[in-house]
Amino acid sequence: MEVxxxxxxxxxxxxxxxxxxxxxxxAILSRVELPDWAMRWLNYVPIAVMAALVGxxxxxPNGKLEPLQSNMELIAALPAFIVAIVTRSLLGTVVVxxxxxxxxxxxx
Numbered sequence: 001m002e003v004x005x006x007x008x009x010x011x012x013x014x015x016x017x018x019x020x021x022x023x024x025x026x027a028i029l030s031r032v033e034l035p036d037w038a039m040r041w042l043n044y045v046p047i048a049v050m051a052a053l054v055g056x057x058x059x060x061p062n063g064k065l066e067p068l069q070s071n072m073e074l075i076a077a078l079p080a081f082i083v084a085i086v087t088r089s090l091l092g093t094v095v096v097x098x099x100x101x102x103x104x105x106x107x108x
Contacts, residue, residue, distance in 0.1 A: 072108065076100035 034042075054077075059065060061073045068074065080097035083089070
């Protein structure tokens with residue numbers, strides 16, 4: 001089998017581009033003591049990222065804004081959201097969301 005050096009260097013470059021942004025912040029921040037305000041701020045980053053991803057899918061399920069009456073994803077998310085607030089259970093939230101979506105698809 002012939003080694004194509006151009007492909008090898010492309011794969012190596014992609015590995016470095018993926019590896020460096022993930023390892024470098026961990027290596028630097030593990031040796032630095034961050035102030036309390038920075039740690040509190042960083043605690044909200046995963047929540048904000050998740051909200052942005054989920055919000056876009058709920059409001060624009062097919063890449064365009066849909067009215068509330070025909071947006072099954074948003075309607076199914078409402079009971080799941082209530083379960084998430086009341087129980088704080090990830091498994092319960094997922095199960096209720098799946099069941100709500102299944103019921104809406106079977107009814108519609």
